[in-house]
Amino acid sequence: xxxxxxxxxxxxxxxxxxxxxxxxxxxxxxxxxxxxxxxxxxxxxxxxxxxxxxxxxxxxxxxxxxxxxxxxxxxxxxxxxxxxxxxxxxxxxxxxxxxxxxxxxxxxxxx
Numbered sequence: 001x002x003x004x005x006x007x008x009x010x011x012x013x014x015x016x017x018x019x020x021x022x023x024x025x026x027x028x029x030x031x032x033x034x035x036x037x038x039x040x041x042x043x044x045x046x047x048x049x050x051x052x053x054x055x056x057x058x059x060x061x062x063x064x065x066x067x068x069x070x071x072x073x074x075x076x077x078x079x080x081x082x083x084x085x086x087x088x089x090x091x092x093x094x095x096x097x098x099x100x101x102x103x104x105x106x107x108x109x110x111x
Contacts, residue, residue, distance in 0.1 A: 001100045002093045003048030011042060011051060011088060016081040022055065023075060037076040042088045043067035048096050069095045 003011075026036040043064035044051040054062030064070060071091030073084055 001048060001096055003044050003051070003089065003096060007044060007048060007051050008089055012081075012085040014053070015085040015088070019075070019079060019081045019084065023077065023079065025055070026075060026077075037074045039072060039074055041070055041072045042092065043070045044092050044096065045069070046096075046099065048092070051092075069099060071095065 022038050022040065026038040038055055040053060040055050041062070041064045042051060042053045045067055046069070048069070050067065052063035052067060054064050069092055071088045073087055073091075075084065
């Protein structure tokens with residue numbers, strides 16, 4: 001199972017629209033530009049149809065905590081929207097496939 005095409009498109013569009021702002025947040029921390037980074041997490045539900053994101057440490061109240069499938073990346077001065085979105089989508093797909101395999105295993109009385 002993979003995340004739905006609408007979710008893939010929404011995540012791609014969201015990253016393309018916001019990457020420069022996220023890079024600016026990293027820069028605002030005061031250190032040299034390429035020494036700074038921002039962690040970002042995207043998450044989806046078990047069906048790959050609902051998603052959310054959060055940046056940094058949100059102390060258990062961020063937008064991802066209610067969703068079981070996660071992808072985490074680091075944004076820095078070298079980040080590109082194309083590579084970032086591809087990595088996030090790949091991580092979500094892999095985690096979703098793994099979760100579905102585990103669920104199937106348990107549903108067959110093996111676990």
